[in-house]
Amino acid sequence: MTSHDVVNRLRKITGERSIGHLGTLDPMATGVLPLLLGKFTRLAQYFSSAEKTYSGTIRFGFATDTYDAEGEPVGPQIVPALTLEQVRSAAERFHGEMEQIPPPFSAKKIGGTPAYKLARAGITVELKAARIRIISFQIDGIEGSEATFAMSVSAGGYVRSVVHDLGQILGCGAHLSSLRRTRAGAFALEDAHTLDEVLGDSECDDRIERLCVHPRNLLPGMPAVSGDVIALGRLRNGAQANLPEFSHVPLVKVFAGQRELVGIAKRVAGTLFQPVVVMG
Numbered sequence: 576m577t578s579h580d581v582v583n584r585l586r587k588i589t590g591e592r593s594i595g596h597l598g599t600l601d602p603m604a605t606g607v608l609p610l611l612l613g614k615f616t617r618l619a620q621y622f623s624s625a626e627k628t629y630s631g632t633i634r635f636g637f638a639t640d641t642y643d644a645e646g647e648p649v650g651p652q653i654v655p656a657l658t659l660e661q662v663r664s665a666a667e668r669f670h671g672e673m674e675q676i677p678p679p680f681s682a683k684k685i686g687g688t689p690a691y692k693l694a695r696a697g698i699t700v701e702l703k704a705a706r707i708r709i710i711s712f713q714i715d716g717i718e719g720s721e722a723t724f725a726m727s728v729s730a731g732g733y734v735r736s737v738v739h740d741l742g743q744i745l746g747c748g749a750h751l752s753s754l755r756r757t758r759a760g761a762f763a764l765e766d767a768h769t770l771d772e773v774l775g776d777s778e779c780d781d782r783i784e785r786l787c788v789h790p791r792n793l794l795p796g797m798p799a800v801s802g803d804v805i806a807l808g809r810l811r812n813g814a815q816a817n818l819p820e821f822s823h824v825p826l827v828k829v830f831a832g833q834r835e836l837v838g839i840a841k842r843v844a845g846t847l848f849q850p851v852v853v854m855g
Contacts, residue, residue, distance in 0.1 A: 606756030625760025
C-alpha cells in the first residue's frame with residue numbers, strides 16, 4: 576500500500592475529498608503517516624520541516640537499484656563477516672549536516688515527473704544532492720547479514736540512501752530490508768490509528784473527529800489564543816486584530832471557543848496580529 580492508497584481509503588471512509596499526507600512512506604514501510612483532512616490541509620506548510628524517527632533492518636551483502644528489498648540486486652552477492660563494532664564505526668560517519676543524493680527510485684520530481692517513474696521507464700535519473708541533517712543513527716545489533724537500527728533525520732532525508740552509502744563504506748553493499756516510521760514531528764506511533772480503527776464497526780457521526788488530534792494540540796510549539804467576536808470577525812476577513820497574547824512569539828493559533836481553529840496569525844506589533852492562514 577502506498578501513501579496515496581491510504582489517502583484514497585480515507586477519502587472513501589470520510590467522504591472528505593481534500594486530504595493530504597505529511598511525508599511519503601515507501602510501500603514497503605510501515606508506521607506513522609500523518610494526514611490532514613479538509614480545511615486543515617491549509618496547515619501543511621507548518622509541518623514541512625518536521626524531523627522523522629525510524630527503526631528498521633539493514634541487509635548487508637549486496638545493494639539494490641531501489642536501495643531497498645523491493646529492488647533488483649546490483650553487483651555480486653556476498654556473505655560479509657561484519658562485527659557490530661565495524662558497523663557502528665562506519666555508522667558514526669552519518670551524523671550532523673551532510674549532502675545526500677536521493678535514491679533514483681524516489682518521489683523527488685525531475686521536470687515535474689517523479690524520479691521513480693523515470694527510473695522504471697529505464698531513463699537515467701540524475702538527482703541533485705540535498706542538504707540534510709542526521710540527528711542520530713544507532714546500530715542496535717547485528718545477526719548474520721542483518722543489522723537492526725534506529726535513526727532520526729531531518730525532513731527530506733532518505734534512510735535508504737544512508738543504508739546504501741553505509742554498504743559502500745563497508746565494501747560489501749547493503750540495502751534496507753525493513754522500515755518503520757515511529758515518529759513524524761509531534762506525531763508518534765503510539766498515538767496513531769490503523770485503517771481498521773478509522774473504518775470502525777458502527778455508524779458514529781463524530782467517530783472521525785474523536786480519532787483526530789484535538790486542534791489545540793496541533794503545532795504544539797505555537798501558542799493557542801481565543802479571540803472575541805470582533806477580533807475573530809476581522810481576522811476571518813483578512814484584517815488585523817488585537818488578541819490577548821503576551822508571549823511575543825511570532826505566530827499563534829487563533830480559536831473561537833475551545834475547538835474551532837479560525838486560523839494562524841502573525842504578530843505585527845504588541846498584541847496586534849495579521850492573519851496568514853484563515854480556515855474559513
